[in-house]
Amino acid sequence: MSEHRRKPPQPQGGGRAAARRGQAGSSSGRRAAPRGATGSPSDSYGSGPSGSEGEERPYGGRAEARRAAQRSGGSRRRAAEPGGGRRAAPGGPNGPGRGRGRAAPPPKKRFIDYPRAGKYGAARWVPSWRLITGIFLAFMGGLVTAAGIGYAMVGIPNEQDTALAQNNVFYWSNGKQMASTGGQTNRQLVSNAEIPKEMKNAVVSAENASFYEDSGIDPAGIGRALLNMARGGETQGGSTITQQFVKNTYLSQEQTLSRKFKELFISIKVGQKLSKDEILAGYLNTAYYGRNSYGIQAAAQAYFGVDAKELSTEQCAFLAAVLKGPNFYNPDGGVGANASAEANTKRAKERWSWILDRMVEVGRMTPAERAKVGGFPTFKRQSSNLSGQSGYLIDIAKEYVAKKAGLSPEDLEKGGYRIYTTFDKQKVNELAAAVEKTQKSFLDPKKREKDKYVQFGGASVDPKTGAIVALYGGEGYNKGHYSNNANTLGVPVGSTWKPIVLAAAMKYGTYETNGKPLSPLAKYNGNDLLEIKDQNGDPIMGNDGKPFRQKNEGETAWGDVTLRKAMEQSINSPFAQLGIDVGLSRTQEMAKDMGISEAFFDKANMKNVSFSLGTSTPSAIRMADAYGSFANDGKHYEPYSVTEVIHDGKPLEGFEKPERQNAMEPNVAANVTDVLENVVQNGTGKKVADIGFPVAGKTGTTDENKSAWFVGYTRELSTAVTLFRTDPAKGKLLSMNGTGGVTSIHGGDIPAQVWKDYMVEAMKGVTPERFPEAEPIGEIINDTPTPSAIPTPTETEEESPSPTPTPSETLPSPTPTPTSTCDEFDWQCNNANGGQNGGSGGDTTASPTPTETETDNSGGNANGNGGIFGGSSG
Numbered sequence: 088m089s090e091h092r093r094k095p096p097q098p099q100g101g102g103r104a105a106a107r108r109g110q111a112g113s114s115s116g117r118r119a120a121p122r123g124a125t126g127s128p129s130d131s132y133g134s135g136p137s138g139s140e141g142e143e144r145p146y147g148g149r150a151e152a153r154r155a156a157q158r159s160g161g162s163r164r165r166a167a168e169p170g171g172g173r174r175a176a177p178g179g180p181n182g183p184g185r186g187r188g189r190a191a192p193p194p195k196k197r198f199i200d201y202p203r204a205g206k207y208g209a210a211r212w213v214p215s216w217r218l219i220t221g222i223f224l225a226f227m228g229g230l231v232t233a234a235g236i237g238y239a240m241v242g243i244p245n246e247q248d249t250a251l252a253q254n255n256v257f258y259w260s261n262g263k264q265m266a267s268t269g270g271q272t273n274r275q276l277v278s279n280a281e282i283p284k285e286m287k288n289a290v291v292s293a294e295n296a297s298f299y300e301d302s303g304i305d306p307a308g309i310g311r312a313l314l315n316m317a318r319g320g321e322t323q324g325g326s327t328i329t330q331q332f333v334k335n336t337y338l339s340q341e342q343t344l345s346r347k348f349k350e351l352f353i354s355i356k357v358g359q360k361l362s363k364d365e366i367l368a369g370y371l372n373t374a375y376y377g378r379n380s381y382g383i384q385a386a387a388q389a390y391f392g393v394d395a396k397e398l399s400t401e402q403c404a405f406l407a408a409v410l411k412g413p414n415f416y417n418p419d420g421g422v423g424a425n426a427s428a429e430a431n432t433k434r435a436k437e438r439w440s441w442i443l444d445r446m447v448e449v450g451r452m453t454p455a456e457r458a459k460v461g462g463f464p465t466f467k468r469q470s471s472n473l474s475g476q477s478g479y480l481i482d483i484a485k486e487y488v489a490k491k492a493g494l495s496p497e498d499l500e501k502g503g504y505r506i507y508t509t510f511d512k513q514k515v516n517e518l519a520a521a522v523e524k525t526q527k528s529f530l531d532p533k534k535r536e537k538d539k540y541v542q543f544g545g546a547s548v549d550p551k552t553g554a555i556v557a558l559y560g561g562e563g564y565n566k567g568h569y570s571n572n573a574n575t576l577g578v579p580v581g582s583t584w585k586p587i588v589l590a591a592a593m594k595y596g597t598y599e600t601n602g603k604p605l606s607p608l609a610k611y612n613g614n615d616l617l618e619i620k621d622q623n624g625d626p627i628m629g630n631d632g633k634p635f636r637q638k639n640e641g642e643t644a645w646g647d648v649t650l651r652k653a654m655e656q657s658i659n660s661p662f663a664q665l666g667i668d669v670g671l672s673r674t675q676e677m678a679k680d681m682g683i684s685e686a687f688f689d690k691a692n693m694k695n696v697s698f699s700l701g702t703s704t705p706s707a708i709r710m711a712d713a714y715g716s717f718a719n720d721g722k723h724y725e726p727y728s729v730t731e732v733i734h735d736g737k738p739l740e741g742f743e744k745p746e747r748q749n750a751m752e753p754n755v756a757a758n759v760t761d762v763l764e765n766v767v768q769n770g771t772g773k774k775v776a777d778i779g780f781p782v783a784g785k786t787g788t789t790d791e792n793k794s795a796w797f798v799g800y801t802r803e804l805s806t807a808v809t810l811f812r813t814d815p816a817k818g819k820l821l822s823m824n825g826t827g828g829v830t831s832i833h834g835g836d837i838p839a840q841v842w843k844d845y846m847v848e849a850m851k852g853v854t855p856e857r858f859p860e861a862e863p864i865g866e867i868i869n870d871t872p873t874p875s876a877i878p879t880p881t882e883t884e885e886e887s888p889s890p891t892p893t894p895s896e897t898l899p900s901p902t903p904t905p906t907s908t909c910d911e912f913d914w915q916c917n918n919a920n921g922g923q924n925g926g927s928g929g930d931t932t933a934s935p936t937p938t939e940t941e942t943d944n945s946g947g948n949a950n951g952n953g954g955i956f957g958g959s960s961g
Contacts, residue, residue: 255504257481259512260556260730266477268379275384279368281396282383287367288451289407293442295328296449298367303329303358330354332370375497376406377413377421378469392467400456401464404446408438414496419469419569422486422496428570429818436463471564476515479560479571480728483708484508487728491741505733509549514557514849518545518806521844522559525837529827537825540812543841544572546707547806547849550715553724553745555708556804557849574706576687578794578811578820581787581834582657583710584701586717586759588666589650591677593755593865597668598622604755604865605650605669607762611661611869613645613653619663619696627667627696635696637663647869654762655770657786659700666699674699680750681713682723701787707807710798715805717763717783720859721756723748754862761861767799774839775799778847780855786834793820797838802856804849808838 197204201218202211214222257265291298304327333353357366376386383406387395391402398406414421416435420428443460446452471478484506485499522543530538545559558573592605616636619627626634637660639645645658653661666674671694679685687705692698705713712726725745732739750756763783766772771786775797784799794811810832812821823832 254502255499255506257484258505258507260507260509260554261512262507263512265508265510265512266473266481268473268481275382276372277368277382277384277395279364281394282368282371283396283398283403285400286371286383286395286398286403286406288446289404289442290371290410291328291367292446292449292451293407293438294331294410295326298328299363301327301329302355303327303366304354327354328370329358329366332366332373333357335370335373335375374410375413375500376409377417378419379500389469390466391464399461399464401461404439404442404460405435405464407442408435411438412495412497418466422482422489426496439463468567469564469569473563474565475563476519476558476560478564478569479558479573480508480510480515482560482571483555483558483574483728484510488732491729492732492739503734506729507731507733509554509556509728509730510558511556514547517848518547518557518559518845521841521848524844525841529837535826535828537812537823538827540815540821541823541826542568542572542811542813543808544575544578544707544811545806545808545841545845546573546711547804547845548708548711548715548726550718550800550802550805551724553712553715553726555726555728557845558708572809573708576704576706578809579689579702579704579789580710580796580798580809581701581789581794583785583787583796583798583807583834584699584703585654585657585662586763586785587678587681587683587713588662588669588674588699589654589762590681590717590751590755590759591674592650592665592669593758594677594751595669595673596865597665597868598670599668599868600866606863606865606867607651607654607758608649609866609868609870610647610649611653611664613639613648613658613661615639615642615644615660617660617664619660619667621667622670637696651762651765654785655765657766657771662699663696667696671698677751678703678713680723680748681716682725682750683709683713701789707809710796710809711800711805711807714784714798714800714807716750717756717759718800718802718805718858719756720753721749721751723750753859754864757859757861758864760858763799764858771833771835772797772799772839774835775843775846778843780850781857782846783858784839784842786839788831788833792823792826792831795823795832795834795836795838797834797842799842799846801846801850802858803853804846806842806846806849808842808845810838810841 199218201214203213203215206213254267256267259265295301361369371383373382375381376383376389378386378389380386380389384395386406386409387393387398387402390406391398393402409416414423414426415431416438418428418432418435420426420431443452443457447454447457473481485496488494488504488506489496489499522545526543530541532538532541542561543559544561545557546555547557548555558571560571560573561568589607593607594604596602596605616638618634618636621627629635639659640657645653645656645660648656648658648661650661650665652658675685675688675693675698678688683703683705687703687709689698689702689704692702708726712724716723724747727745729742730744731742760783763785764781766786767776767782767784772784775782775784780801782799782801784797787796787798788794794809796807796809798805798807800806810823812823812826813819814821824830826832827837
């Protein structure tokens with residue numbers, strides 16, 4: 088080693104060499120301490136060139152010493168020791184604080200070593216296996232403790248006590264009680280021996296195939312339910328029969344995590360203390376089956392009129408199917424548009440068949456036994472203590488409550504709710520009396536086949552709030568009529584749709600006015616078999632490849648007529664062309680603004696000419712509410728039926744009155760009203776002209792007289808009345824031609840008469856407000872002289888279309904116009920699947936289906952894709 092790199096000799100007994108010798112445990116000698124003896128992995132010593140005792144130094148020098156100290160002490164530098172300076176090796180001549188390189192003492196141990204000492208960077212934040220194990224054991228211990236406490240505190244409810252749930256109480260708008268329903272009062276317990284083996288096998292196969300082997304709970308299902316609720320999702324119940332039994336007997340209607348934990352503990356206890364047969368019997372004795380029946384015995388009597396022990400295999404499979412959800416599987420129908428009798432029957436049959444097949448699949452029925460099972464069972468007529476209109480009123484209120492409060496119909500059936508409605512008892516009775524008066528004077532089902540299956544529906548709404556004040560749904564639950572005709576969605580509205588098309592023209596204009604409003608004095612060609620053209624002026628083609636021609640009620644050559652006159656006489660061809668000129672999408676937007684959603688549109692004809700003539704099927708409630716927008720200066724309120732709901736002494740949220748929406752400008756509403764006042768005074772609605780106060784309204788009749796409507800209003804009340812006839816076996820609309828002994832039915836006679844009889848009574852005690860004056864609006868197009876030789880026909884309403892021959896074919900004879908002796912009671916109705924091949928309005932018209940593209944003024948294209956193009960009038 089060169090001279091200049093040698094270190095000066097250290098004082099005797101001290102310095103670096105001494106420190107090194109002290110660490111090595113030797114005072115002399117040429118050999119260095121073994122590598123690593125000093126705590127540094129690079130420690131190594133050697134002799135000088137002469138082999139004598141020379142300077143010995145670590146290969147790494149000071150830097151290596153510092154790193155060694157850091158590795159052993161956990162930090163780059165330690166805090167100063169008492170006395171100041173750096174740490175020194177013991178015995179240094181300069182005293183404490185002068186030496187370097189000695190490792191610091193190990194850090195003090197902590198109870199929870201986190202962040203971890205002696206680790207650097209990310210390693211400090213990675214927990215050790217000891218820490219993870221400790222946390223897991225502590226968590227499991229906590230769970231076991233909580234489960235033990237819960238298990239000890241929760242007992243098994245007494246099913247006989249919990250079966251006595253409260254009823255739901257419904258109130259009229261004046262606060263007086265209307266009816267009391269629901270609650271588990273129709274319930275009789277039967278023993279396990281009285282429940283057929285087939286019933287047990289069907290339920291176990293369908294709902295919990297491992298029932299006899301499982302522990303009574305489904306941890307995975309519970310985990311999913313808890314996670315879903317914690318995320319704010321839809322609540323879910325237990326999936327095993329034991330858990331469902333516990334849920335039914337516990338009867339708590341709250342959907343919370345605490346409820347789920349209680350359900351879990353009860354299920355565990357039930358599984359330990361009751362046999363599987365006892366649990367299954369308890370479930371079948373507490374479940375809800377529809378028809379206000381709780382338990383297998385009540386259900387057997389409600390559907391089949393037999394005791395539970397007498398149920399057949401077919402009947403057992405049905406009751407097992409309806410347990411899936413009575414609101415959607417009870418063939419009588421349920422609450423909501425998707426729970427019609429027809430839809431429910433279809434679902435019930437499919438699940439019934441699946442359950443029987445499932446029984447074979449899981450070994451609870453042999454294939455030979457399955458082959459012997461008969462067809463879908465028949466049911467006895469449902470009995471009800473709800474007479475008159477109360478059943479329909481309650482259905483409407485329950486549907487509204489379920490939607491606003493997020494409750495299922497089954498939850499509501501458990502009872503305990505006080506529901507305050509908007510229904511006016513006096514007006515409900517007056518509407519029913521108006522219908523019954525016409526029924527008795529016009530129909531005689533015993534003498535005339537065509538008088539059978541004729542049905543009425545009606546609804547009355549307050550235009551200034553949207554409150555449903557009255558409705559007529561049918562003859563009553565107590566008479567076996569369970570479908571609500573006031574809320575049916577299958578009856579096309581006919582020409583009562585035309586005012587919506589006119590309102591769209593006043594709001595949006597047409598392609599000819601460049602979006603500026605169109606005046607009701609604008610003229611359109613009203614001739615029969617008018618060729619309808621798209622916005623480019625090209626003919627819209629029919630299915631036969633020839634230009635589509637719109638059929639009117641008769642063959643009158645109207646020539647150019649104002650839209651006001653066309654509405655008065657309900658002529659089809661002007662509104663068929665107007666709908667194309669405005670754009671069908673614009674009419675649809677206007678309908679939505681007035682509360683008629685796309686769900687009510689005739690999907691098959693949304694892009695066809697006939698859409699403008701009333702092939703859509705909104706309910707009487709929706710039509711009354713929509714016309715309320717005309718009565719209320721263009722302001723619209725969603726229809727509602729419940730003002731307040733009380734449960735457990737507290738009001739439920741979500742039952743505030745609907746907020747106002749602006750459907751159209753006030754002057755648009757005023758102009759439509761002015762046109763509809765003229766319909767009443769001079770047109771197809773003349774039957775109500777002498778009512779004694781200002782009214783506006785529109786008639787409507789559909790193809791083949793399958794339905795007839797009158798929708799009219801005052802400033803205080805908007806009312807819709809519909810008439811139709813149905814095939815009870817197939818649920819299809821039937822023609823009313825010949826009903827009541829008359830040739831045909833129009834909206835201007837029977838429905839208008841019912842409307843008038845009701846409104847005369849409903850408006851008693853009310854000071855009628857006059858409609859606001861309509862100011863001139865929009866552009867007048869096609870203002871050319873009208874041909875003078877046009878005969879003035881008798882005011883009639885035109886029906887929706889039936890197939891119309893092309894111009895080259897022979898024209899059919901015109902539909903006869905009802906005589907004055909028949910007008911008052913000329914009607915017919917049908918409540919199912921209507922509107923597929925007709926337009927709407929007073930008199931039916933028929934047209935081939937166009938296939939050409941029609942362009943609307945909003946920039947979109949609508950393709951005629953088949954279907955019947957109909958018209959409506961009256």
